[in-house]
Amino acid sequence: MKVLTVIGARPQFIKAATVSRAIKEHNEENPDRTINEIIVHTGQHYDMNMSDIFFEEMDIPKPGYSLGIGGGTHGAMTGQQLEQIEKVLLKEQPDWVLVYGDTNSTLAGALAASKLHIKVAHVEAGLRSFNMKMPEEQNRILTDRISSALFCPTQTAVKNLEAEGYSNFGIDINIVGDVMYDAALFYTERAVKPSSIDDLDLSDGFVLSTIHRAENTDDRDRLSEIVSALNQLHLERPVVMPLHPRTKKKLEEFGLKLNVKLIDPIGYLEMVYLLARCTFVASDSGGVQKEAYFFNKHCLVLRDETEWVELVDNGSNFIVGTNKELITSKGEEILRKELPGSCFGQNLYGTGDAAKQVVAFLNNKK
């Protein structure tokens, strides 16, 4: 059986790493029924520390195709990816196309396949923010609808699909848990200290922060509020931020000064090191707000809504938007250790075998 995996952005490398490893294990155990995985890298993310580092550190098979399509407007990026992926699909004729998450690469891969009547399997399906202005919300809704198999990380995701009438669409809906949880479990023991924080004394803890969400970076007022909140928190506890290239550009463009410990984007093994040791997390990332939970850390969600509502409901994460007062006061509350830790340790994202379940499904469905 042949599976063609389409990935292009940082979180997709991390998610795909777990499934590629599960495919490898499957092939070792079933030499007479192997799965041939071909990876297509769209090129959406292309810097060494946004792309290659993950392939190297996480042992992801080399892409069979590197399309080199990154940057530009949404339409241009998605359109060019669609055209090039179609050519690859016509040549390779896979049984399945596997896509992850909600980026432009996800939609381009799914749409190219669906138009050619090639089955699409969507990992991390069913998530909704209910904010249709987010490019990610558009990408994930469209991708879900044209897929043949959906792999949901949470019960909430399944409910979202049911509410949209998916029970009538003839699409296979599976709840398998979260492949990012698989990754956290597997790579934690390989964690590496980032050399870029060697000069910091982190013995009293630190705040780990990431920002890249378009609705924050591209809006001067929102970005400016986040910047002043983090600058204030940094006076109490060091704030370490691996700076996403999008955010770097926008800070420069708006003339905003982030007085925290800024470091270049880091690999996953280094990120896991920081997640395991930080005091709490402040992030607008989809993946990082969940990883905080995997490592028993509270997270200030620097957004107005989240797809990972179970973490807000159980008291581990807090939606603080971009309001400076809310961000700093909630952050200080966490630092004062006033919050109960009983929210952690629930099995909200499966048991670490999500990738294995995806592979078992594909193997049985040929």
Ligand code: UD1
């Ligand atoms: C994309 C995804 C977002 C995901 C994020 C993960 C879409 C619509 N957005 O957002 O869902 O959460 O990736 O990080 O697909 N850039 C570089 N070097 C790189 C990558 C990007 O300089 O290696 C710069 C480019 O100028 C680019 C900008 O960052 O124009 C934004 O990149 P893009 O992939 O369009 O969106 P992200 O904000 O990264």
Ligand code: UDP
């Ligand atoms: N990440 C990383 N290095 C960094 C920042 C993030 O490896 O410098 C990892 C992070 O641990 C998570 C994933 O990248 O696994 C999340 O990606 P991102 O925040 O870019 O995208 P999102 O999850 O919001 O789509």
